[in-house]
Amino acid sequence: MRSMVQTRKSEMIGAWLSVLASLIWLCGAAVIARVLGRLLMGDDVSAIAAGAALFLLWALRTATEAAAQRCLSQAAEAKITELRQEIVTREAASASASTLAGEGALAALVAEKLETLRPALLRYRPARLRVLVLPAVILCLTAWHSWAVAIVLLVAGPLIPVFMALVGWAAKEASARQMQEIGQLSDLLVDRLAALSDLQLLGAGKSTVETFARASDTLRQRTMAVLQIAFLSSTVLELFSALGVALVAIWVGFTLLGELNWGGWGVPLTPVAGVYLLLMAPEFFQPLRDLAAAWHDRAAVDAVMDELAAWRDEDRAKRLGHGATEPALSHTPSIAIQNLHHRGITYPNIRIEPGESLALEGVSGAGKTTLLRLIAGLEQPDRGTILIDGVALTEENANQWRASIGWMPQAPHFFNGSLRYNVGLGAPVSDDTLVAAGLETIIQDLPRGDLTRLGERGAGLSGGEGRRVTLARALHGAPRVLIADEPTADLDAETARRISDSLLQFTKDGGTLLVASHDTALINRLQKRVSIQRDTDAA
Ligand SMILES: Nc1ncnc2c1ncn2[C@@H]1O[C@H](COP(=O)(O)OP(=O)(O)OP(=O)(O)O)[C@@H](O)[C@H]1O
Numbered sequence: 001m002r003s004m005v006q007t008r009k010s011e012m013i014g015a016w017l018s019v020l021a022s023l024i025w026l027c028g029a030a031v032i033a034r035v036l037g038r039l040l041m042g043d044d045v046s047a048i049a050a051g052a053a054l055f056l057l058w059a060l061r062t063a064t065e066a067a068a069q070r071c072l073s074q075a076a077e078a079k080i081t082e083l084r085q086e087i088v089t090r091e092a093a094s095a096s097a098s099t100l101a102g103e104g105a106l107a108a109l110v111a112e113k114l115e116t117l118r119p120a121l122l123r124y125r126p127a128r129l130r131v132l133v134l135p136a137v138i139l140c141l142t143a144w145h146s147w148a149v150a151i152v153l154l155v156a157g158p159l160i161p162v163f164m165a166l167v168g169w170a171a172k173e174a175s176a177r178q179m180q181e182i183g184q185l186s187d188l189l190v191d192r193l194a195a196l197s198d199l200q201l202l203g204a205g206k207s208t209v210e211t212f213a214r215a216s217d218t219l220r221q222r223t224m225a226v227l228q229i230a231f232l233s234s235t236v237l238e239l240f241s242a243l244g245v246a247l248v249a250i251w252v253g254f255t256l257l258g259e260l261n262w263g264g265w266g267v268p269l270t271p272v273a274g275v276y277l278l279l280m281a282p283e284f285f286q287p288l289r290d291l292a293a294a295w296h297d298r299a300a301v302d303a304v305m306d307e308l309a310a311w312r313d314e315d316r317a318k319r320l321g322h323g324a325t326e327p328a329l330s331h332t333p334s335i336a337i338q339n340l341h342h343r344g345i346t347y348p349n350i351r352i353e354p355g356e357s358l359a360l361e362g363v364s365g366a367g368k369t370t371l372l373r374l375i376a377g378l379e380q381p382d383r384g385t386i387l388i389d390g391v392a393l394t395e396e397n398a399n400q401w402r403a404s405i406g407w408m409p410q411a412p413h414f415f416n417g418s419l420r421y422n423v424g425l426g427a428p429v430s431d432d433t434l435v436a437a438g439l440e441t442i443i444q445d446l447p448r449g450d451l452t453r454l455g456e457r458g459a460g461l462s463g464g465e466g467r468r469v470t471l472a473r474a475l476h477g478a479p480r481v482l483i484a485d486e487p488t489a490d491l492d493a494e495t496a497r498r499i500s501d502s503l504l505q506f507t508k509d510g511g512t513l514l515v516a517s518h519d520t521a522l523i524n525r526l527q528k529r530v531s532i533q534r535d536t537d538a539a
Pocket residue numbers: 096343362363364365366367368369370371410516
């Protein structure tokens with residue numbers, strides 16, 4: 001991955017190359033002025049020499065511009081990738097979801113909104129540098145020939161950035177509102193898609209369509225507001241630059257005709273100098289026009305960067321570990337919980353020997369899931385320690401610990417892929433794992449066997465079958481410890497018994513089993529039970 005220093009360097013080189021390309025054009029303008037001026041005076045001009053000079057300058061300018069674009073696109077790509085990585089890494093390391101926005105808005109930020117940085121990174125910085133260099137160079141060149149032309153440019157030029165700044169404030173606000181609306185619409189889409197069948201059953205199709213129509217209409221209005229500001233500012237800009245160029249043309253024309261005899265330095269204006277002034281006047285305004293165009297990109301960037309800053313500032317609990325893939329423990333460890341206190345719940349001290357099975361019981365909301373998450377290092381406790389083989393679970397050893405755990409969550413999540421993909425998440429899955437989870441007969445009955453596509457909601461599977469898939473996922477990779485959160489919830493007695501059999505087989509094979517459950521049949525089959533009670537709160 002490119003470092004930030006390299007990215008900055010590419011950006012700077014790209015910006016300076018774009019300045020150089022514009023300076024080369026000034027040389028081209030001098031050649032054109034010389035040819036036209038001499039033709040006007042009736043002198044002979046070597047068409048071959050002039051054509052060759054222009055061709056060379058054109059080729060040089062094109063090559064310089066291409067090199068500038070290459071540097072700038074590389075820098076833009078690196079910057080966007082870096083921000084995407086930052087978001088994904090932080091989200092992966094966070095113990096809970098962001099409260100600022102939903103999944104849709106976050107996906108819109110990563111995929112769509114960060115893309116709005118690209119035009120600004122490609123155009124804004126080089127345009128800003130060109131504005132600093134080129135008008136000053138052109139002003140000096142024109143002042144050499146005529147103070148009047150220099151004054152016209154000097155007066156018309158600065159009006160443009162002043163007006164742009166005024167419009168820029170409005171543009172930033174409009175862009176921020178537009179970005180916000182994109183995020184809200186994405187959230188709405190994710191939300192309603194997730195509840196599509198419920199909405200159909202409730203007969204809420206019409207109102208959902210109306211909600212979407214309202215949301216997309218608001219987005220349309222916000223987008224139109226941004227466009228209106230863009231059109232307004234470019235109209236004003238064009239007006240000022242057209243007036244400036246027209247005044248220069250009038251002065252040059254009347255001076256060459258002999259109607260005006262002021263504005264120069266006492267020497268008559270030659271046709272070559274006159275044509276050169278005419279060619280340079282639009283070039284004086286060009287960087288300002290480029291900056292005005294890039295200014296709107298900049299407004300969108302500011303809005304995205306503000307959103308990113310708010311996301312960065314959000315104080316969120318971090319899960320333990322660096323996120324790196326590490327080899328699992330080579331043996332089944334002992335687990336001990338000491339003086340643990342988290343989110344207002346004080347947990348009893350617990351010791352679990354290798355190969356033991358333990359049930360956590362307690363009323364809903366007592367803190368069973370929270371304890372399992374703490375043991376897995378998915379959250380960090382407010383106080384107290386979790387000891388793995390007598391060593392405290394820390395940032396340093398959490399990755400290896402998690403590689404040794406199989407996790408069966410309370411609410412199963414599925415991916416839009418085959419059943420086999422949903423077990424191994426892309427890694428090869430052994431048939432033993434499928435058998436251990438009791439999936440083999442289920443696979444036989446599926447239309448495409450283990451390659452049957454499940455869909456994000458586990459489509460085509462019953463609740464019990466879905467649980468078996470999550471059990472297989474937990475068993476995949478031969479974990480030392482299996483953590484199961486309500487593995488038999490909402491299942492009939494027979495299906496629950498079969499899932500319990502699979503779990504107990506895991507302990508018979510030497511693994512440690514930790515289960516949070518309300519299922520007394522399962523709890524009674526485990527070796528130990530610990531009751532978690534909210535009223536043990538000692539906060
Ligand atoms: N991310 C979170 N932020 C704040 N509070 C939370 C969070 N997750 C859970 N809680 C709270 O912590 C308490 C314990 O929740 P937990 O899910 O651990 O209970 P539980 O015993 O597993 O319940 P159940 O049997 O219903 O699954 C509850 O009051 C819950 O509202």
